[in-house]
Amino acid sequence: xxxxxxxxxxxxxxxxxxxxxxxxxxxxxxxxxxxxxxxxxxxxxxxxxxxxxxxxxxxxxxxxxxxxxxxxxxxxxxxxxxxxxxxxxxxxxxxxxxxxxxxxxxxxxxxxxxxxxxxxxxxxxxxxxxxxxxxxxxxxxxxxxxxxxxxxxxxxxxxxxxxxxxxxxxxxxxxxxxxxxxxxxxxxxxxxxxxxxxxxxxxxxxxxxxxxxxxxxxxxxxxxxxxxxxxxxxxxxxxxxxxxxxxxxxxxxxxxxxxxxx
Numbered sequence: 001x002x003x004x005x006x007x008x009x010x011x012x013x014x015x016x017x018x019x020x021x022x023x024x025x026x027x028x029x030x031x032x033x034x035x036x037x038x039x040x041x042x043x044x045x046x047x048x049x050x051x052x053x054x055x056x057x058x059x060x061x062x063x064x065x066x067x068x069x070x071x072x073x074x075x076x077x078x079x080x081x082x083x084x085x086x087x088x089x090x091x092x093x094x095x096x097x098x099x100x101x102x103x104x105x106x107x108x109x110x111x112x113x114x115x116x117x118x119x120x121x122x123x124x125x126x127x128x129x130x131x132x133x134x135x136x137x138x139x140x141x142x143x144x145x146x147x148x149x150x151x152x153x154x155x156x157x158x159x160x161x162x163x164x165x166x167x168x169x170x171x172x173x174x175x176x177x178x179x180x181x182x183x184x185x186x187x188x189x190x191x192x193x194x195x196x197x198x199x200x201x202x203x204x205x206x207x208x209x210x211x212x213x214x215x216x217x218x219x220x221x222x223x224x225x226x227x228x229x230x231x232x233x234x235x236x237x238x239x240x241x242x243x244x245x246x247x248x249x250x251x252x253x254x255x256x257x258x259x260x261x262x
Contacts, residue, residue, distance in 0.1 A: 024086060032082025036074045043070035052197045055219040055244055057139075059200025061132060068128070072121060140214035143180035147214070150175075152185040154192035154205035157238040159225055168259035173225050173242025175217050176250035185211045193229035196242065202228055217244040 020026065047067055054060050092098050150173070151162040162169045173196060175181055185194045185205045192205040194213075198221070203213040223242035227235060245253070251261045 024090065027090070028082045028086040030082075031085040032075075032078040034078075035081040035085070036078030039074035039077055040071055043067045043074070052200075052224075053219070053221065054200070055198040055221055055223065056200055056215045056217050058136070058215045059198060060218070061136075062200040065128070065132070069125070072124060076117075076121070136214070139180075139216075140182070143214070143216070144182065147180035147182045148176065149182050149184065152183050152194050152205065153188060154185070154194060154227065154231075154238075155188040156190065156232050157227070157234040159194070159227075159238070159240045163254070163259065166254045166259040166261065168254055168257045170257065171240055173223055173240070174250060174253050175223075175242065175244050176247045177217050177220055177244050179247070180214065180216050183213050183215075185213065190231050191229055192227045192231050192238070195226045195228040197224045197226060199223065204229065220244050220246065 020029070044067065047070065048063060051063055051066065052059070054063055148163070149165055151164060153160045153162070158171065159173075160169065160171055161173050183194065183201075183203070185203050186209070187205040187207045189207060191207070193202060194205050195202040199215050199217065201213050201215050203211045205211065221244055223244065225240045225242055227238035229235075231238065254261055
């Protein structure tokens, strides 16, 4: 038999074309596109409504990250759910199982695309994270001179706040709008986690070691302060409230509580 009569090995392009001619692959693709669209709609229209109110630059950054990463990962979730939907809606009936389908792990184009796309997603996550961390670090350094310093003390099962520059102590977190804030966080007993929800920051409160975090409140309103680390029997009740107020209202609050305006 001559070489011309031998069946030629299909090229990667032909293998990809043949793959997408299969009815099950076409159905899976349609399901995947639909699921991807669902996640994109969730990210753009529903996530901003479901997340806590944005009251600081850091919370706005967290919102961007949630929306951005949901959109970026939507095609992967769409593919997985598309395969699952195809399997559920077209499951085999009867006593005789169908023959196994071709192994995807030996399909060169599929493996190559999956590897490259996964690598791109990982690279985006790394670069995005580095940029965000550097941006926050630079802002904290630049704005340190004008920041309000708040000492945050966690103890079972209450929060207390000291304003050393103003000479005030409170069980409520009061902050001026559009002014940088530096939180020096420590615990008097077990480990806690300081979480002013609407400000988009969270940091551990450790005994004998101070942790520091920075933010800038950008919207007037109420703040919910919670503990985000299991710290004992009444952990769920370790919460208090606070408020972002105008500069004049903040100064009035300071003087009313026996402090002085820094």
